[in-house]
Amino acid sequence: MKESVFDVLMYLFNNYLDDEYELNADQESLQGILAHAGFEQAQIKKAFDWLESLAFEDLLQSGNKPQNTISHRIFNSYEMEKLSLECRGLLTYLEQTGILDSQNRELVIDRVMALESDEIDVYQLKWVVLMVLMNQPGQEDAFLWMEEVVMNETELGLH
Numbered sequence: 001m002k003e004s005v006f007d008v009l010m011y012l013f014n015n016y017l018d019d020e021y022e023l024n025a026d027q028e029s030l031q032g033i034l035a036h037a038g039f040e041q042a043q044i045k046k047a048f049d050w051l052e053s054l055a056f057e058d059l060l061q062s063g064n065k066p067q068n069t070i071s072h073r074i075f076n077s078y079e080m081e082k083l084s085l086e087c088r089g090l091l092t093y094l095e096q097t098g099i100l101d102s103q104n105r106e107l108v109i110d111r112v113m114a115l116e117s118d119e120i121d122v123y124q125l126k127w128v129v130l131m132v133l134m135n136q137p138g139q140e141d142a143f144l145w146m147e148e149v150v151m152n153e154t155e156l157g158l159h
Contacts, residue, residue, distance in 0.1 A: 005116055006124055008039050008047035013131060050114055054107070054135055071102045073109075082113060087125045094129065099142045108132050126150045 016030060027048060034044045073095075075088060083091075091108065094100040100108065112120050112128050120128075130150050133143040 003039050003043055005043055005046045005050060006127075008034060008043050009050065009131065010127060011037065011039070012047065012051075013127070046116070050111065053114065054111055054132065073102075073105065079109065079113065082118070082120055083109075083125070084119065084121070086122050087120055090122055090125055094146075099133075099146060100129065104132055104136060104139070 011034065012030070031041075031044050031048070034047075035041060073091070075083065080088070091100070091105055095102065095105050108125075108129050111132060112125060115124070115128075117124065126146070127150060130143065130146045133139045133146055136143075
């Protein structure tokens with residue numbers, strides 16, 4: 001089975017993370033479950049590292065919340081290769097509508113760039129946004145809105 005880190009993350013999210021499963025306490029048993037489900041050990045480890053980095057970045061940034069500042073993100077060439085125009089447009093839309101603040105946007109970009117995919121599609125980006133928002137205190141409304149978009153595959157009407 002040739003699955004990616006993203007596939008492992010999706011499996012975890014759909015089966016465990018959304019149910020307040022204790023990731024740290026049960027990491028060993030979860031790794032066994034994932035291996036039994038057919039995921040390669042290397043991908044499982046990378047997925048757990050990805051999640052741990054998400055939590056670590058959240059801790060680093062928790063004291064540095066911006067004060068309602070408006071910023072414009074300029075993507076570097078590597079980010080532009082990995083994130084299509086549609087993905088970059090979605091990030092801008094989510095920030096303009098208040099679903100993401102500039103700090104969460106940067107966290108999403110960081111976590112997307114950490115995925116091993118050469119190019120990220122909008123579907124994957126939406127899931128990463130959802131996973132980031134799930135880990136952010138005070139972002140429950142944004143998480144619920146994004147969960148509705150992802151689960152119902154709602155088109156956002158981007159122009």
